[in-house]
Amino acid sequence: MLSINIREFLKHQPLFQQLSDEQRELLVPGTREVRGEKGQVIFQKGDPCDGMYLVVYGKVKLSLIAPSGSEKVMEIFHPGQSFAEAVMFLQRPYPLLGQFVEDGMLLHVSSEVIHQAVRNDPGFALHMLAGLSLRLHALVRDVERYSVENATQRVVNYLLQVCKPHQQGANVHLPVNKNLIASRLNLTPETFSRVLHQLSEEGLIEVNGRDILIRQLPELEQYQPG
Amino acid sequence: MLSINIREFLKHQPLFQQLSDEQRELLVPGTREVRGEKGQVIFQKGDPCDGMYLVVYGKVKLSLIAPSGSEKVMEIFHPGQSFAEAVMFLQRPYPLLGQFVEDGMLLHVSSEVIHQAVRNDPGFALHMLAGLSLRLHALVRDVERYSVENATQRVVNYLLQVCKPHQQGANVHLPVNKNLIASRLNLTPETFSRVLHQLSEEGLIEVNGRDILIRQLPELEQYQPG
Numbered sequence: 001m002l003s004i005n006i007r008e009f010l011k012h013q014p015l016f017q018q019l020s021d022e023q024r025e026l027l028v029p030g031t032r033e034v035r036g037e038k039g040q041v042i043f044q045k046g047d048p049c050d051g052m053y054l055v056v057y058g059k060v061k062l063s064l065i066a067p068s069g070s071e072k073v074m075e076i077f078h079p080g081q082s083f084a085e086a087v088m089f090l091q092r093p094y095p096l097l098g099q100f101v102e103d104g105m106l107l108h109v110s111s112e113v114i115h116q117a118v119r120n121d122p123g124f125a126l127h128m129l130a131g132l133s134l135r136l137h138a139l140v141r142d143v144e145r146y147s148v149e150n151a152t153q154r155v156v157n158y159l160l161q162v163c164k165p166h167q168q169g170a171n172v173h174l175p176v177n178k179n180l181i182a183s184r185l186n187l188t189p190e191t192f193s194r195v196l197h198q199l200s201e202e203g204l205i206e207v208n209g210r211d212i213l214i215r216q217l218p219e220l221e222q223y224q225p226g
Numbered sequence: 227m228l229s230i231n232i233r234e235f236l237k238h239q240p241l242f243q244q245l246s247d248e249q250r251e252l253l254v255p256g257t258r259e260v261r262g263e264k265g266q267v268i269f270q271k272g273d274p275c276d277g278m279y280l281v282v283y284g285k286v287k288l289s290l291i292a293p294s295g296s297e298k299v300m301e302i303f304h305p306g307q308s309f310a311e312a313v314m315f316l317q318r319p320y321p322l323l324g325q326f327v328e329d330g331m332l333l334h335v336s337s338e339v340i341h342q343a344v345r346n347d348p349g350f351a352l353h354m355l356a357g358l359s360l361r362l363h364a365l366v367r368d369v370e371r372y373s374v375e376n377a378t379q380r381v382v383n384y385l386l387q388v389c390k391p392h393q394q395g396a397n398v399h400l401p402v403n404k405n406l407i408a409s410r411l412n413l414t415p416e417t418f419s420r421v422l423h424q425l426s427e428e429g430l431i432e433v434n435g436r437d438i439l440i441r442q443l444p445e446l447e448q449y450q451p452g
Contacts, residue, residue: 014362015355018316081366089356090244118348125344125351129241130315132358136240139365140307146372153379161447221387 004056006031009107013054013082014135018127023117026124030113034106042098042106043084049094051110052085053077058104062096076101088114148195154185155195156223159205163214170217174210230282232257235333239280239308240361244353249343252350256339260332268324268332269310275320277336278311279303284330288322302327314340374421380411381421382449385431389440396443400436 010016010024010031034053036042042053042060053060060077074096077083087094088111117124158181163170174181182192196212199205204220206213214220236242236250236257260279262268268279268286279286286303300322303309313320314337343350384407389396400407408418422438425431430446432439440446 015359018312075363075367083363086244086356086359086363089352089359091352115348115352118351122341122345122348122351125348125355126315126317126341128355129351129358130312132355132362133241133312133315136358136362136365137301137309137312139362139369141301142369143365143372146369146376150372150375150379153376 004033004105004107006107009054009056010109012080014131015082015085015128016131018131018134019124020127023121023124023127026117027109027113030110032108032110034108036100036104036106038100038102040100042100043094045094045097047094049084049087049092049111051108051112052082052088052114053098054082054107054109055079056105056107058106059101060098060104060106061101062098064096148191151185151187151191152195152198153223154187155192155199156220158185159212159214160221163217170214172212172214174212177210230259230331230333232333235280235282236335238306240357241308241311241354242357244357244360245350246353249347249350249353252343253335253339256336258334258336260334262326262330262332264326264328266326268326269320271320271323273320275310275313275318275337277334277338278308278314278340279324280308280333280335281305282331282333284332285327286324286330286332287327288324290322374417377411377413377417378421378424379449380413381418381425382446384411385438385440386447389443396440398438398440400438403436 006028007021007024010027016024016027030051033056034042036058043049045064055077057079059079060083061073062075062077062083063071063073065071075083084094084098091111159172162175163172178192179189182189185192187195196205196207199220200207204214204216204223206215232254233247233250236253242250242253256277259282260268262284269275271290281303283305286309287299288301288303288309289297289299291297301309309324310320317337385398388401389398404418405415408415411418413421422431422433425446426433430440430442430449432441
């Protein structure tokens, strides 16, 4: 049976990464393994929340069961992710049903041990806030990067579509003004302009008003943003 | 001169959204407007951190200046975003130079007022932790969605590239095995399989081992994940 190093695992959680070793040590007596088989219920909607969970392996789903019995899966958690923190911090009951999607193992950190640490040491809460803030900023950067990549890919695809004469040096005359194209591609005019500018800087296209010269068709076809 | 409702603005910050109105009210005396012109310095690297910032309008950059004088921009913050929270919670000096990229206005929430609230009321810190946790989960969902969209777009582009005979019902024989293709597309084999499965379910392709029948070429060419 797989056994894990709880101290090491906690250290890699955004919530606990900024705690000192001593602060993290206070959590260990309140942390226990929860193993479950596929389909096993972890908590029912409305159960009082007595802690948060970290997924060691396996997958967990949170869902709502309609009165008709149909299930709406709200979220799926993978290894390394955590769930039920917000409910625990707010001291509310679980708003969803939690269930194993496949055989797995979780760590349960009791709300008691966390609340006690926060009460006894304001620095404890500040360090958890710092850990979450750092993680939040990293994620915002990821989302921004993905959004731009996505926008670039959409513009490239559009240019390839309107570029009928498939040859090096094709000249594309945009059929409508840029704001309309941006809106069709579900981009803001600013993002659309930014992407055209970026592709120009990379030497792939040349923009003159509504005329776009595709300088490097094969490169544009192979374009992978990033 | 634009004047804003500080209480309303704080309410929409992830960090403060779960505070009660009374808890948020404690922050108001410690919150002040900071206006600046393009290029103006907000703090120097090494300055003691006396609070966190929220961007109301304009943009801010955080950067490192190398001994040679060259600048490396580490992060840019837009309206609605916040910065310097982690440094404030950890009670460390600013590790970067902060500067207005364009004329703008910020709110500065003093670390004193936040630390005092946390010391006097453990519930204050728990509510901030809940707000950040909720925001974190929403962002993780965004990142997952973008990753899948991105993966799908990459697979679609690959299929279109290997699909030389441009006609409805084209049959593509994958030139190498799926793990190699996945690795070339910088995807895990599981993600690659999942995307093929998804495209099959949508009726765009049919997969038989290494043979892929493109059922709906025009639809595949227009494919926008989401």
